[in-house]
Amino acid sequence: VYDILKQMLEWVVLTVPYAVFGVVAQVISERGLGVFKVLWIFLAVILLGMAIHSLIYYPLMAWLVGGKSPKVYLGIGSDAIITGLTTNSSLATVPVTLKSLEKMGVSESSSRLAACIGTNLNNDGITLYEAMAALFLAQALGNDLGLAQQITIVFASVMAGAGIAGIPEAGLIVLPLVLSAAGLSEAAIVAAIPLIMPVDVIIARCRSGVNVMSDMPVSY
Numbered sequence: 001v002y003d004i005l006k007q008m009l010e011w012v013v014l015t016v017p018y019a020v021f022g023v024v025a026q027v028i029s030e031r032g033l034g035v036f037k038v039l040w041i042f043l044a045v046i047l048l049g050m051a052i053h054s055l056i057y058y059p060l061m062a063w064l065v066g067g068k069s070p071k072v073y074l075g076i077g078s079d080a081i082i083t084g085l086t087t088n089s090s091l092a093t094v095p096v097t098l099k100s101l102e103k104m105g106v107s108e109s110s111s112r113l114a115a116c117i118g119t120n121l122n123n124d125g126i127t128l129y130e131a132m133a134a135l136f137l138a139q140a141l142g143n144d145l146g147l148a149q150q151i152t153i154v155f156a157s158v159m160a161g162a163g164i165a166g167i168p169e170a171g172l173i174v175l176p177l178v179l180s181a182a183g184l185s186e187a188a189i190v191a192a193i194p195l196i197m198p199v200d201v202i203i204a205r206c207r208s209g210v211n212v213m214s215d216m217p218v219s220y
Contacts, residue, residue, distance in 0.1 A: 023194040042136055043199045047206060049132050050125065054210045058217055066220025068104060076103045077216050084212035085205045090119045093212050106219045114219030120164075122218060125210030127161035129203060130178045137192045138182045149183055156181035172200050 059070035066073075074081075080097040084090055094115050101111035114122075134153045138145050145153070160174040172193070179189045 020194045020197060023190065026191075038140055039195065039199050042133075042140075042196065043202065045136060046129060046132055046203050049128055050206050050210050053124065053128060054213050058213050062217045062220060066217055068217075068220055072104055073216065076100055077213070080212050080216065081209050085209040088205050088208050090123070090125075090208050090211035090215070093208070094119055097212055097215060101216060101219050104216075110219045115215050118215035118218055119211070121162050122214050123161040123164060123207075123211045124214035125207035126164060126174075127157045128210065129207050130157035130160050130175060133175060133196070134178045134182045134184075137179065137188075137196070138184060141184065141188050141192070143183060145182065153178060153182050172197070172204065 059073050062068045062073040063070055077100045080093055080100040083096045084093040087093060097115045098111050101115065102108070131153055134157070135145065135150065156178045160178055164174055176189050176193065179192065180186075184192070
């Protein structure tokens, strides 16, 4: 049974690129190549939001609340941050995160608590991505969201970020749930997800880096 399931999974993995190509081709045939211009705006907005949160908010919190200067936080923590960016997984980065926190002088109990629990519950990168992506895609598809819907998206993003595993592409997996909370139809979600996949390769690594960066200040 295991061998059968493994073979079926391999077939699915081989088939997915062709399925995505088919959906993207259908959307382009209906709306033209102009849809790709929106992708660059989407990518820029997401990366800008994450940059502000990770390079301004985190260093300030680490400095003002945790007593670690930005030089210590970004300098000594760079090994963990770069590992998160390259592996695209905050879970795989945990050992490096623990070593970085040890170099910062954080106690072993605090670092283990923050890193090990944080990699499952404290996923700021995914939370930011889910909320921004849902709002952006809803507006791009012509859905005018009210305040109540935006608040719903925020809560859905927080729930998605808190209950997701620190594995590659985890944020993309739960995005349909947040888009549903935003009021997008199933057809719109099916069309939107494949379109953002080309740039999600870049965003996913930044999400992991932000997730790693969010774990370190908690341990202070």
